Amino acid sequence: MKKTIVVVDDHILIAKALQGIINNFAAFEVIYVCENGKDLIDKFESNCKLPDMILLDISMPIMDGFETVSWLKEHYPDIKVMALSMQGEEKSVIKMVSNGATSYLLKNAHPAELENALTRLNANGFFYPDWASKIIFSSLNKTKDNEIKISDREKEFLKYTVTELNYKEIADKMFCSPRTVESYRDQLCEKLELKTRVGLAVFAIKNGFA
Numbered sequence: 001m002k003k004t005i006v007v008v009d010d011h012i013l014i015a016k017a018l019q020g021i022i023n024n025f026a027a028f029e030v031i032y033v034c035e036n037g038k039d040l041i042d043k044f045e046s047n048c049k050l051p052d053m054i055l056l057d058i059s060m061p062i063m064d065g066f067e068t069v070s071w072l073k074e075h076y077p078d079i080k081v082m083a084l085s086m087q088g089e090e091k092s093v094i095k096m097v098s099n100g101a102t103s104y105l106l107k108n109a110h111p112a113e114l115e116n117a118l119t120r121l122n123a124n125g126f127f128y129p130d131w132a133s134k135i136i137f138s139s140l141n142k143t144k145d146n147e148i149k150i151s152d153r154e155k156e157f158l159k160y161t162v163t164e165l166n167y168k169e170i171a172d173k174m175f176c177s178p179r180t181v182e183s184y185r186d187q188l189c190e191k192l193e194l195k196t197r198v199g200l201a202v203f204a205i206k207n208g209f210a
Contacts, residue, residue, distance in 0.1 A: 002029045003122050004049065008068065009057040009084075010035050014107070018055060018084075025115050027122070028053075036060040037068030044076075051079065053121065056101070058085040058092060066099055073100030080121050093135045102126040124164050126197075133162045150188070157184040161197050 005028055009015040012035065019030040031049055034040040037060065044050065054072065058065035069081050082103035083096040093104055103121045105114065113129075120127040150158070153174070160170040167185070171178040188200055 002027055003053060003118075004029060004031045004051040005053045005055060005118075006031060006040065006043075006051040007033045007055045008035075008037065008040050008060070008065075009033070009055075010060040011057075021111050021114065022118075025118070028115075028118055037063030037065070037071065040068060041071065050076065053080045053082060053118065055082050055084045058083060058096065066095055069096060069101050070099045080125065082117065082121060082127075090135050093132055097128075104128055104132045120164055126162070127164070128162050133159075150191070154184050154188055157181065158188070158200060161200050 005022055007015045007018050007022075007030055009018070012033070015033040015035075019033055022028050022030050031051055032043065034043060039062075040054070041063075056065045056068060060068075065083060065085070069083070072079055072081055077100075080103070081101045082105060083093075083101040084105050084107055085092065085096075086107050096104060103117060103126060105117050109117070117127050117129070156174060157170065160173060165173065167181050168178050171181045174181065185197070185200075192200065
């Protein structure tokens with residue numbers, strides 16, 4: 001069964017083009033498109049089918065991507081959200097990830113890149129291309145003296161949490177045992193009051209690392 005997607009973009013031609021491209025992918029299908037976040041909420045409240053994923057533009061009238069992803073995180077946290085935008089600057093990436101986006105891709109990406117990103121997002125629950133991962137991890141290093149302290153090894157672990165590596169593969173990269181990696185995860189989750197791998201980066205950014 002194909003994974004279902006909703007495209008939210010105020011540029012209808014772009015939304016329809018994305019719908020056509022995605023509907024040619026073997027594992028995904030677009031079930032409907034929305035013009036902005038308010039339109040999406042209205043469809044949800046009118047009992048339209050909930051999707052597995054949402055492709056979300058950032059710059060939209062009435063209710064933009066930042067507001068929409070925050071609303072989704074609060075009301076439908078199981079829906080995976082990919083920010084798909086022309087905006088690749090640090091501020092937009094950090095704000096979207098902080099607000100709950102689990103993936104970020106530029107609109108000029110090749111269809112094959114989009115399919116790969118959707119596949120990884122579906123499999124892992126998150127996907128950030130290398131350029132976005134660098135922005136996210138760089139922001140984690142901007143620690144203030146009065147903020148939560150994170151050790152160098154914990155920072156190294158955080159770097160790998162934004163990749164598709166599993167914990168055993170992370171342990172191999174860090175030249176330690178999987179049990180040690182799990183201890184880094186547990187320590188960070190305790191410090192940051194988190195429960196999920198994606199949440200580690202997101203909550204760290206929210207707590208002064210950006």
